[in-house]
Amino acid sequence: MESKLVQFSSLSQKDKAPAYLSLIPEVLSQSDQPAIAANLHTLVDTVVNQESVGLVIGRQVLSEIVKNLEAGAIPSSGLRKRIVEDTLATIQPHIVSYEEQVNSLRYQLADLLESEEEWSEAARVLMGISVDSGQRALPDEEKLRLYIRIVRLLLEEEDSVQAETYYNRAASVVHSTNDKETLLQFKLCQARISDYARKFLEAAMRYHELSWVAEIDEEERREILSAAVTCAVLAPAGPNRSRVLASLYRDERSAELPTFNILSKMFLDHILRPAEIKSFEEKLRPHQLAKIAISSNDQLASTIDDDDLSEPNASTRRGPATVLDRAVMEHNLLASSKIYNNITFRGLGGLLDLTPGAAETMARKMIEQGRLKGFIDQVDKLIWFDDGKEEDDAQGKAGGLGDVEQSTEDTGAPFTKRWDMQIRMTAANVDSIVQHLAEKGLVNMVDVAA
Template identity: 40%
Template structure:
């Protein structure tokens, strides 16, 4: 309930001369904060105050700086619930005349978003941020500011495990990210992109994004190693095949990988060694809930990834194997082992063919994806795979240097390219 002293003071200020209103309102706000900080009257007094300065008796020229000062002092309060209660009422009071107070309206909504996040209510924070006017004829909003808001909304939805809404706002950031200058916003965008790919089980894309993030020099060493660890986890969960093998090679040759706990499983997978149930169980304890979700056949993403990897490992050890013997080696029944092998052969991720009459699976490390013709789908021996990865890395470095030269010396680049 509004205190009687505040009510009387507000009535007096509304009837005061225009020249005295600004100083009077500022002094009253300081008194409200000093006298009501430990009482239950503070929210009601502050709501009455903001409604008064937005009233018809106070002109826009006077009320704008008063409202800006009010927002700054409100944001400094430690109690998030009070800030939410007062800020929500202020937004409602501003709604009919928001066109005249867009800057102050945005400041209040940003303060509200901070308060909701302080209470770990990320969905409410995202909804408040969505209400901020970013396309307006009254004020210019830069691409940096737009990207900052949209990235923050994306991160809020990711905190609530809502990748669908997060992706819609990440796509908005993609339209302006090349004009963004703020390094922090760029890094948050990269991290959000990695987390969305991870949550949607696009593990190869997520691994690549995490790896690129781990190479950013402006990030602390500990955070870079965390990103590298996340990149390894995602590549382990990715479907077996040539694309995954290339990403494994990039990670394995990284000088930093021996520093992370996941290096042991990365090495075994890269060297096509069969994983034991104990190793898989220890690795599973590090996974997030969405990474342990069930697939259509009832197995987890990790179970499927390990089974496919072990199947590739078996193909390196044997030229052929009976289906009844393959199942126990993979820890599944023979029908499921045959189904996985058939699927991988059909998709070009395993080279060979199945002889159902004799019950044998024949592996071919010298043939391509169709089991008869040579092709790039089969990576061959470990030495060839490492050579392929090194060549790819060299090409990427050359391209990166060429891009840097083009950016720094466009005339030199155009002259020599023309030649």
């Protein structure tokens, strides 16, 4: 090989290209695999690093090598992977001059790594592809496919942070295509990103929408529907989740899912038992069991009524530990509001396996966010629930017993606002009374001001 390359170096530029190209089939036809790798390395090193060869010839030779590798000229995936990696390393100092060939080699290497389930390595290889260089910028449609593939690979490794970065890049160019398959892949990435970001309500709606797409394989649609149920269960309790649960409960396909039992109990506002929760927990993925931290304000509020902890079997938990914990506790609190007119802090704590103060804190937050109808009597340590018979309550609207009005939930603090209004009205009334007394000469305004 080396003697031929030395001989070719003395040829004219016109004859060099055919000479070098003639070596490629000769090298690939060898039976000795190590010899194939060594000879291809020598050939690539010569055409890329020797100035006498020239850039035009170098590109022609590299393009032919890439074409042969892509066509399966080397059956062994291990040898092919080794050659592609070695070729990329050899070209690296001159990568700007051979962008098109480098991009093709990176796609091939990513395919090989993906077949070996090396998801993060395959994603890293694809990240190195140049998409906006001055010499060859990729069309937006090709960028979109590349970004979607990177997102999919990163999500296989549960790297949701980096996946979201590339998902945002894909979202900026998604308008560039009308290809159904590409758009479906983008929507699936959208749902999975919402799932990993713990936007479970949004993820459930997206999964359920995709589960009806006829172009998707039936078994895969079943898995997507199962993911929709799981996300709906994990979503924050309230009217919006109730609407999603109702939609999934009425889907006749849901009855065949292993998670149908917990879906039906949540839809029907039945209190969930520890054994049912444990069974459901076994089906969750790691990110759906993520630990959650309790804020310092909630920790402080949960210390109220610590005297009750001296009672036997009293819970010492000051808040939910995981995403599933929080979803179940909020659901059981909402379910108890359908059963009881009122409940003590201690009784609710026993139901939710929380301290009385932590139970009150959870109820207060749900009331403030408009996800629970009721009010809190801190003097008597009672939580009073509204009867829930209004037309627009969570179950009525969600269950389809009335028309669903699409309106944004009030996520403010209505009881704080009401208290502020009462203070302002009281101050205004006092001022009005003082002015009336002053007009009658019963009060001296100077004395009042002093």
